[in-house]
Each structure stands twice: as C-alpha cells, then as structure tokens.
Amino acid sequence: MNALKIDGAADVRALVLTGYGLNCEAETCAALQTVGARVTARHVADAIADADALAGFQLVVFIGGFSFGDHIASGRVFANRLRFKMGERLLRHVGDGGLVLGICNGFQTIVKLGLLPGLEPGLAQRVSLVMNDRLGYWDAWVRLAVDRASPCVFTRALPPVIELPSRHGEGKLVFEEGPLRQVLEDRHLIPVRYADEAGAATERWPDNPDGSPGGIAGLCDPSGRVFGLMPHPEAYLYPENHPRWIAQREAGTLPEHGLGLHLLAGGVRAIAGG
Numbered sequence: 001m002n003a004l005k006i007d008g009a010a011d012v013r014a015l016v017l018t019g020y021g022l023n024c025e026a027e028t029c030a031a032l033q034t035v036g037a038r039v040t041a042r043h044v045a046d047a048i049a050d051a052d053a054l055a056g057f058q059l060v061v062f063i064g065g066f067s068f069g070d071h072i073a074s075g076r077v078f079a080n081r082l083r084f085k086m087g088e089r090l091l092r093h094v095g096d097g098g099l100v101l102g103i104c105n106g107f108q109t110i111v112k113l114g115l116l117p118g119l120e121p122g123l124a125q126r127v128s129l130v131m132n133d134r135l136g137y138w139d140a141w142v143r144l145a146v147d148r149a150s151p152c153v154f155t156r157a158l159p160p161v162i163e164l165p166s167r168h169g170e171g172k173l174v175f176e177e178g179p180l181r182q183v184l185e186d187r188h189l190i191p192v193r194y195a196d197e198a199g200a201a202t203e204r205w206p207d208n209p210d211g212s213p214g215g216i217a218g219l220c221d222p223s224g225r226v227f228g229l230m231p232h233p234e235a236y237l238y239p240e241n242h243p244r245w246i247a248q249r250e251a252g253t254l255p256e257h258g259l260g261l262h263l264l265a266g267g268v269r270a271i272a273g274g
C-alpha cells in the first residue's frame with residue numbers, strides 16, 4: 001500500500017456513522033485506515049445525542065445500506081432525523097472546512113438533508129434520488145467518467161475513467177424545475193457520470209443502472225468538500241475485487257490498488273494537505 005501513503009494522514013480523523021440498517025462500516029473504516037487516517041465508527045444515535053460528536057473530525061462519512069429501511073424513500077427518515085438533530089452541527093462542520101462523503105444510502109441521505117448540492121447557505125433540498133427507471137435493486141459494476149475540472153477533492157486525482165461496484169434501487173437523480181441543472185454543469189459539480197465503453201456519459205441501461213439524466217452518478221458542493229455518489233468506492237479496495245482482475249493481470253493492466261481506495265485517499269489527502 002506504499003504508493004498510497006499520505007504524509008500527515010495520521011492527523012486526519014474520520015467519523016463513520018453506523019447503525020439503523022447501515023451496513024458498509026467495515027469496508028469504509030478499512031479503506032480509511034489503509035490510507036493512514038484515524039477512524040472512529042459510531043452509532044448514529046450516540047452521535048446525535050452527543051453535542052460534541054463532530055468535534056475534532058475533519059471528515060464525516062455517511063455510508064451505504066438501508067437506513068431505517070427504504071419503506072418511505074431511501075435516506076428520507078435518516079435525513080429528517082439529521083436535519084432536526086444534527087443539521088446545524090453538520091453545516092458548521094462544512095463551514096469550518098470539514099469534509100463530508102455520502103456513499104449510496106449516504107448520498108441519498110445528504111441530498112434529502114439538503115447538504116448537497118449546497119448552492120445556498122443552510123440546508124435546502126434541491127434534488128432527489130428516486131427509484132431506478134428499471135424498477136428494483138440492481139447490483140453490477142459500473143464505469144464512471146470523472147470530471148477532472150470538478151472542484152471535488154475526492155475525485156481530482158483519479159484517472160478519467162474508473163469502474164466501481166454499484167448496488168441500489170433508488171439512484172435516479174431528479175431536479176426541481178429551473179436552471180439548476182445548468183448551474184451544476186457549468187460549475188462542474190457533477191464529478192462522476194455513468195459511462196459507456198468509450199468512456200462517454202450515458203443514459204442507457206445497463207451502463208447507466210438507474211436512468212439518471214446525463215449519467216449523473218454523484219454530486220459535490222461548490223467547495224468540493226461535500227461529495228456524494230451512488231457507486232461504492234469502499235467495495236473496490238483491492239485489485240482482486242474487480243470482476244475481471246485475472247484478465248487485467250494477464251493484460252498487464254491490474255492496478256496496484258482498487259480504484260475506490262484512491263477516491264477515499266483523495267479526501268484524506270485534501271485534509272492532510274498533500
């Protein structure tokens with residue numbers, strides 16, 4: 001893991017919120033620890049009850065899973081709970097220069113909380129993630145085109161195209177009426193898009209698993225420090241996680257680390273100042 005050694009990572013403290021049906025804490029903690037960060041996993045209920053829960057953390061991660069079940073809408077109950085119990089603290093965290101990463105259910109949650117796209121002060125829900133065009137939970141690897149011009153600190157060192165595992169039932173981004181989409185495009189707040197074999201953004205299934213317009217697979221805020229995405233970087237930490245790793249090895253293209261690890265490393269590096 002030497003190539004991903006980040007100077008100063010030992011001073012980076014990350015908080016991973018767990019519980020209530022979330023289920024990706026082991027991989028997410030392992031990823032952050034692998035790149036040298038100090039990680040605390042904490043049950044959401046404990047964090048909400050503790051007024052100082054975010055103090056001292058530079059990165060807060062909302063992980064994947066099924067928070068409170070998906071019966072109403074993925075992430076809706078969790079987002080409401082956060083809005084009333086931790087909203088101000090999260091805004092302060094971001095305002096003070098902290099990072100927030102939302103992965104899949106975490107992305108759904110921070111969008112519904114109104115932390116993303118973060119175009120105005122305060123919490124304001126401007127977009128949502130709704131059921132996939134082809135209804136049902138879909139589990140497959142996807143290809144992502146990375147916008148290297150995005151301010152997103154997590155994706156800025158990634159290659160132009162990466163592949164990640166994706167597994168969700170509600171990943172189609174929808175907008176409120178108005179010029180919002182253009183603002184997101186113009187300000188490069190769409191760091192990752194589902195892409196076809198040529199690496200071009202696509203709305204076509206199965207390269208785009210949910211029908212998200214423009215292939216939008218993730219969003220960041222204008223600071224680039226708040227980022228959410230539907231695919232799962234924490235599930236591609238090792239080269240052998242990739243479904244075609246043997247073919248990649250034979251072709252000499254097997255990466256040294258899983259590309260998801262690089263994405264999480266981007267956040268840690270941004271905090272460490274590297």
Ligand SMILES: NC(=O)CC[C@H](N)C(=O)O
Binds near residue numbers: 066070105168170171
């Ligand atoms: N993998 C996940 O985090 C799933 C998110 C959510 N439960 C969905 O199915 O859309």
